[in-house]
Amino acid sequence: MRTVTMADVAKHANVSKSTVSQYLNKRYDYMGEKTKLRIEEAIKELGYQPNIVARSLKQKSTKTIGVIVANILHTFSTEVSRAIEDVCQLADFHTIICNADDDPAKEKKYIEMLRAKQVDGLIIFPTGNNRDLYKRMLDEKYPVVFLDRPVPDISVSSVMLNNEKASEIAVNHFYEKGHRRIAMITASIAENVSPRVERIDGFKKALRALNLVVIEEYVKSVQPDEVKEALREMWRAGEPPEAILAGNDRVLKEILTFVKENGLSIPADLSIIGIDDVPYADFYNPPLTTVAQPTFQMGKTAAEVLLDKIHKKEPEDDRPDDRFDPELIIRASVLEKGGV
Secondary structure (H helix, E strand, O other): OOOOOHHHHHHHHOOOHHHHHHHHOOOOOOOOHHHHHHHHHHHHHHOOOOOHHHHHHHHOOOOEEEEEEOOOOOHHHHHHHHHHHHHHHHOOOEEEEEEOOOOHHHHHHHHHHHHHOOOOEEEEOOOOOOHHHHHHHHHOOOOEEEEOOOOOOOOOOEEEEOHHHHHHHHHHHHHHOOOOOEEEEEEOOOOOOHHHHHHHHHHHHHHHHOOOOOOHHHEEEEOHHHHHHHHHHHHHOOOOOOEEEEOOHHHHHHHHHHHHHOOOOOOOOOEEEEEOOOOOOOOOOOOOEEEEOOHHHHHHHHHHHHHHHHHHOOOOOOOOOEEEOOEEEOOOOOOOOOOO
């Protein structure tokens, strides 16, 4: 069958090709409702599909952005990506989401692939290890926004949590409930991933502010599959912690598994708070106290900042980074100790 063209639609609707083009680009300012209806019916009857590639070349825009998440397994990544997609959909932009698996080589491949596909901009949860590539995008004034993680000395607009405050409010809550032996486990900081480093720094600062000793054996940064061994080391060292802060959702899952496998009771044997408000937190037994990130607002802001850069075509990063405050959601996983 012959491909249906814009000229065919114009002839069928008894209008000019330019009027059909205006309709397809949603420029209705001088178009009557009857004309719009005729074009709409002609498109349906003929089965016309606009040539997206041709339109992109003509408009110098694909109306598409790329989102490269560090690890799609994190609840934070999926919720933020959903918010980005919602904002872009309202702006008539498509979204391509790629998962880097915290692998710089994979991240580099996705950046190059998405740019080859001429996406209009990128939102990246950066691994931090592709500095030359980040700098090149800046030099080329290519629209890009970092989410969750800044990269030192790379002046890209970043949208992040106040990570130190996330740890601080958790430690303060433990302290108010009478806990003094407080531990923390985060994912590995071997690659100097800034949110993990900031959360550990905030944890230690909060302990010192309360005149509590920082017990280094109680502070671990490991891969998710090493969390249970890190906990076993804490328990073997003598007096185990009475409360523990999980640095993210995947660490929390491993801690909960350790608790179950070792017959421990929450919160009688171990009080727990997790950073990231996991979907199962409110119906887990007992319901889990968490530090929630404003995931929708963070994703919305990242998308709005990127779209603004794309529309202005002046993506210089002269705006301050956006830092969002966390919220403590109190449930039942922290024991209130008496007589402390």
